[in-house]
Amino acid sequence: MLGSNNRPLINELVSSKLADLIGLPIPAYQTIYVTKGIIKENKPLNDIGMLPGIHFGCQYIKDAVPPSTKTICSCENANKLFDMFVFDQWINNCDRHKGNVLIVKNGEKQHFLCIDHERAFFDRNWKAADLKKHVFTRKIEWKNSEKFYFHCLKNNNFSKPIDKVSKITEQELVKTVQAVPKEWGTSEEDQRSLIYFLSKRQHNLKQWIRDCCGW
């Protein structure tokens, strides 16, 4: 939320753009301008003290539900769980519990979407120095989440998503990070450290996946 700490907005926008680069399923999103009038007319926005200005917005998926082992395994795009797993290792997303995956029904079929990347990189309050210092740290807290998707990962098909992440160029990372609105207050050093963090981590993914999955 726009205010004293805009890191969650940066984390959501940069993560969504990176998700797009590897084709990870997420709801449609864009930066939006929230006016004083909108805040005044919407009590929940008022109650949380939202400030007018540029925010991160994403499509609200009506009737979406959290996954169960059964529903996630029968998703049309269940193979993308590998991509989600690799992505979370890459961006250091420590918050992939069931509440941050949506199951969307479409008649007899269903697919999953990933949401809530506000704790990516080095959490909600990262500083440039954290990203430089902790470039190879994994702050992943799996909580009870691994059960619901590890069940589906029988084929251990990690090569494709690792390859997709590895092929993202520095130029693409620069473009992604530079798309962050100036109003959110990222300094040049913040931008440089984020690019450094992501580009260094691209090359450790294989080892990390081996470490945690025995792949």
Ligand SMILES: Nc1ncnc2c1ncn2[C@@H]1O[C@H](COP(=O)(O)OP(=O)(O)O)[C@@H](O)[C@H]1O
């Ligand atoms: N785009 C969306 N479409 C439908 N439901 C959503 C969407 N984004 C969030 N939700 C629901 O709201 C809950 C909380 O949202 P989330 O972005 O995870 O915020 P936080 O975990 O920080 O409270 C989610 O677990 C999900 O149930």
Ligand SMILES: [Mg+2]
């Ligand atoms: Mg959440």
